[in-house]
Amino acid sequence: MSVMLLIEQVLNGLQYGVMLFLMAAGLTLVFGVMGLINLAHGSLYMVGAFACAGVAAATGSFWLGLAASLAAAAAAGALVEVAVIRRLYDRDHLDQVLATFALILVFSEGTRWLFGSFPLYLSVPEVLSGAVTLPGGIEYSLYRLAIIVAGFAVAAGLFWLIGRTRLGVRIRAGESDREMIAALGVDIRKLYTVVFALGAALAGLAGALVGTIQSVQVGMGEPVLILAFVVIVIGGIGSIKGALVGALLVGMTDTLGKVLLPVAFGTVMDASDATAIGSALASMLIYILMAGVLIYRPQGLFGEAH
């Protein structure tokens, strides 16, 4: 394995991690502020991808599609929050799990009804197609590089939003004390809707960005959702920093594991066995990472001990 290939895979891992961060950030924010576990977060990711694919196909513009994905996911998030989620804040986790699981069924079947069961494809916008040559002569996909940059920009924006703005102050206050923030005269219902819609928009953005790399289809959200859960367990719930570190760890581990493990096994056994065993083990690697964190620090790397 050449160093060039390795660097390329590191970049792929970064790109994957950044995607996971966009998913996990919304989830962890919603949990931190409202105490809600939202299984339907993957559906919002799917809504974003479909909105982008649909609008891009109709208008021919990826950028309009991207805007549509943000708008559609945020709108779907706000709608769901007002109609259903709002009733769940005071319920136990079991009710939250069931109701949001029910939402997945409704979203998935609704999307299937609208768009059919066949996957849609999104193409990379003209400006971002092709490859760039990085220092050291590495050729890398411009689009994936753009995702990495966009992801880090969003992360920086989020840290700024939470740390430096009025909305952020309210969000942080809402995390620590609901009654306090209500006493300060903040409309807590509106705040919750805004936070939920913000998380939804991030998920929708992730869906749209990934839609050009993978196909856009019903059921695409849940595997990513579960990975985002792994990210949150590793990073610690409610922590944006934890989500970022966890996402990058998971993205790197998964990407590099899938490349390196078969190679590593290949040094001690024949190639086809090594590929089979290596890739099967690689698929388990991030969960083993999660198990390690659970043993070492059950509250997550950046979570607070209870």
Place this chain on the structure above:
Amino acid sequence: MADPILQIRGLSKSFGALKATDAVSLDLVPGEIHALIGPNGAGKSTLIKQIVGELRHDAGSIRFEGQEIGTLDAPARARLGLARSFQVSSVMPEFTVLQNVALAVQGASGESFRFLRPALGDAALVDPARFHIAHAGLEGREAVPAADLSHGERRKLEIAMALALRPQAFLLDEPMAGMGPEGSRQLTAILSDLREEAPILLVEHDMDAVFALADRISVLVYGRIIATGTVDEIRANADVQSAYLGEDA
């Protein structure tokens, strides 16, 4: 004085820069009610949590019946006979009174891994449970779910559960909290009898109850014990008056 059942020496616990417990030493001897008083935030609850094993102390020793228990976890300390009640009524709300106390008997007997025989058909659980329920003054209420009990009855249920642990010492955290005058009087009488079963370390804000019940009083301020003595000694103590009683009364 008889050998202490519970002997605490130099117990310390910090949360960051805050010394919640600062070199606390305290004895509980057979037959006594030892009241622990102090202003809010003095560290009474933190001290109780360290004694029962819910919090780990940073330094010092906790000896129970001559044995160092500082390294045992909370269930192990409970099984040695360190019975604890909670500041806020803490029972199993869906269980009946009988189920609650039967579970306490079961905890003391140490055998929870029996899967087939009905627990409430087991005389080894039910007979002691009924006895302790009667002792705590809840006879006839065995089949009532704990959630449906009045506040005073729930306090009595806690006493019954503490009794069921066949304790060598009771740690009672504000048992009078939220009780009306009638309830407080009844409970004062029950606690007064209880010291015959085992000595009581009593954390309490109700000064009438403390002065009526306590054989000795220790005063905790900012994590430190500033005085220990009889009721009269504590009343007369100038430090205590300035640090605590003075601002209160």
Place this chain on the structure above:
Amino acid sequence: MLRESWINAVLLAALVAVPLWALAAGEPFVITLATKVAIFALAGVGLNLALGLGGLISFGHAAFFGLGGYVAGILAWHEANAMPVTTLPFTIEGTNEMLAIWPVAMLVAGLAAALIGALSLRTSGVYFIMVTLAFAQMLYYFAISWPAYGGEDGLSFYVRNTFPGANTFDPIQFFAICLVLLAGALALSWAIRRSRFGLALMGARQNAQRVVSLGIRPFGIRLTAFVISGMITGLAGALYADLNRFVSPQMLSWHMSGEIMIFVILGGVGRLYGPIAGAGLFILLEHLLGGVSEYWQALLGLLLLVVVLFARGGLIGVLSKEARDG
């Protein structure tokens, strides 16, 4: 209480009567549906032990369901191909005897539950949900990427496994086998909820801190409950594989975990017969709504929303107008 036990009796009677009627009417498909209900109910009875009694919200019980299924499938496949499962460290032959398959399925599911439980129970609340979900997903991906037993396509084993003295190909006889196992699991969970162990388990759900102060460690109690729960669900998985004569990663998927949870919830959490009511309702809906629209799962989702938001005692709760019992 009285009314609920009537409903329970009716449920059980219906589960026996419907396939008997189908036998007389010559409707083998209905018998197969009833068998599916019995198997799903069995999986639900397993989950209900952890979820209903212990308050452990496992969103990963598909792991045990699928493992049970794969044990049945793999043993049968090796028997059919006359190949030992392994020769190291000693030879394990395949088998098509249900009586041999069931204990292995339960053992494997139980071991997995012990491992997953020991890790997951280091956390609580919402973490527990996410962690159980994630570990189940790990097995799902493993099954997909491990090519030896069909990978993504799953594994077929054409001939249903055998049971001494019975013809397992006869739908009603296979149904009877599943029904007896369901009854056994119900009896076991009935005994457990009344036992000392059940008292400690339910106590830990209601007030873990108090249980600790009584000298009982919740971890061991919960882990044991989780393992028994996983074993029962694993047994259900082995039967499900036999029903279809096919196993696939689908049995390990998060969607399956959600469905097992639905069986428990639709019927009523913590209720002994809840999983029968829930599984029965699920299969009924699948066939009623499935006839109306191919998007029936959306309707199922809406129904589930209504149950969660407005009818928290589940079907039995609505019928008996009672809050759940301890």
